[in-house]
Amino acid sequence: MSVATSTQARPAQWQEKLGVVLFFVLCALLARRVLQAAGSQTVVMIAVSAVLGFVTADLVSGLVHWLFDTWFARTTPVLGKTFVTPFRVHHEDPLDITRHGFVATNGHNCLVSVPVLALALLLPSGPEAPWASSALTFVLMLCLGVFGTNQFHKWSHMQNVSPLVSWLQERGIILGREHHDVHHTAPHTSHYCITTGWLNRPLEAIGFFDGMEKLITAVTGLQPREETMNLPAVTPEAPESTPAPDLATP
Ligand SMILES: [Zn+2]
Ligand SMILES: [Zn+2]
Numbered sequence: 001m002s003v004a005t006s007t008q009a010r011p012a013q014w015q016e017k018l019g020v021v022l023f024f025v026l027c028a029l030l031a032r033r034v035l036q037a038a039g040s041q042t043v044v045m046i047a048v049s050a051v052l053g054f055v056t057a058d059l060v061s062g063l064v065h066w067l068f069d070t071w072f073a074r075t076t077p078v079l080g081k082t083f084v085t086p087f088r089v090h091h092e093d094p095l096d097i098t099r100h101g102f103v104a105t106n107g108h109n110c111l112v113s114v115p116v117l118a119l120a121l122l123l124p125s126g127p128e129a130p131w132a133s134s135a136l137t138f139v140l141m142l143c144l145g146v147f148g149t150n151q152f153h154k155w156s157h158m159q160n161v162s163p164l165v166s167w168l169q170e171r172g173i174i175l176g177r178e179h180h181d182v183h184h185t186a187p188h189t190s191h192y193c194i195t196t197g198w199l200n201r202p203l204e205a206i207g208f209f210d211g212m213e214k215l216i217t218a219v220t221g222l223q224p225r226e227e228t229m230n231l232p233a234v235t236p237e238a239p240e241s242t243p244a245p246d247l248a249t250p
Contacts, residue, residue, distance in 0.1 A: 013107070015107070015111065016103050016104065016106075016107020016108065016110070016111065017103050017107065019107050019108075019110035019111035019114060020102075020103055020106060020107055020110045022110070022114045023110035023111075023113055023114055023117070023143075023147060026113075026114060026117035026118060026121065027117060027140065027143065027144065029117075029121055030117055030120055030121060030136060030139065030140050030143075031140060033121065033125050033132075033136055034046075034133055034136045034137050034140060036125065037125040037126075037129075037132040037133040037136060038133050039133075045133075045134050046133055046134060046137050048134075049133075049134040049135070049137040049138040049141070050137050050138070050140075050141045051141075052138055052141075053137065053138040053139065053140065053141025053142040053143075053144075053145060054141050054142070054144075054145045054195070054196065055196075055198060055199065056138075056142050056145070057141070057142050057143075057144075057145020057146050057148070057149065057195045057196075058145065058193045058195040058196045058197070058198050058199045059193065059199055060142075060145075060146060060195075061145075061146075061149045061192075061193050061194045061195045062192040062193035062194070062199060062200070062203065062209075063192075065087065065192040065193070065194055066192040066209050066212075068083050068084050068086075068087040069087050069088075069091075069188060069192065069225075070209075070213065070224045070225055071216070071222065071224065072084045072227075073226070073227040074088060074227065088227075088228070091184070091188055091228075094157055094184055095157055097150075097153065097154045097157055098154055098157050098158050100154070102151075105150050105151060105154055106147060106150050106151055108150070109146050109147050109149060109150055110147060112146065113143040113146050113147060116139065116142075116143055117139070117140075117143055120135075120136060120139040120140070123135060123136065145195050145196075146195075148174065148195060149194055149195045152174040152175040152194065152195060152196070153175060153180070153194045155169065155174070155175070156169065156175045156176065156177050156179075156180040156194075157177075157180075172196070172197070172198070173196065174195075174196055175194055175195065175196060175197045176197060179191065179197045179200070180194065180197065182200075187225075189209070189210075189225075190204055190209075191204075192209060
């Protein structure tokens with residue numbers, strides 16, 4: 001999961017287009033399996049699984065975001081260009097993400113979810129697996145949450161969003177604008193979760209990321225944010241330029 005940013009808006013690549021198509025096809029197939037298996041469990045169990053899937057997506061977004069904000073450098077082999085740089089660029093130009101189209105914004109996360117959805121489709125869902133509807137619902141909602149992360153994140157940086165998106169943001173159902181602004185306030189060391197943001201306050205309350213950093217430093221000797229500590233102060237937000245055409249998503 002990346003924030004899908006770059007220094008310039010770029011056209012979507014064919015792999016990302018393929019990833020988006022495969023993602024929606026596999027989600028449709030998995031949703032059909034969920035409906036077929038739905039009779040084996042109560043509505044409450046399925047609803048709890050759905051919420052847990054979305055909460056897990058929020059946790060995954062926070063862990064990935066924290067990992068690449070805090071550790072490694074733009075020059076780190078393999079990871080630097082693809083994963084670290086987009087997160088560092090996003091702090092320098094938070095509105096860059098708003099200039100990306102739908103596929104460029106969401107293609108990477110679709111590609112990440114495709115193998116997970118494919119594996120879920122291999123799970124048994126007949127009478128021998130009474131837990132199937134809950135498990136498949138969890139995976140489906142997890143993948144939908146992962147898919148939504150970049151879109152919700154993008155929306156949180158846009159001045160103008162659709163009334164539905166604004167409604168969802170104001171009620172905290174998806175990542176809210178003011179909520180995410182906290183992360184974009186120096187030193188950028190809190191509110192890493194960017195799907196719904198539901199876990200940000202609980203994780204802050206227990207000092208989760210701070211504790212993880214202390215543990216990693218104790219074990220490896222590495223210091224968090226080593227690269228960014230040596231850079232000049234982050235530039236303020238530039239005025240929003242060309243809005244992305246896909247206001248319907250994040
Ligand atoms: Zn960040
Ligand atoms: Zn952001």
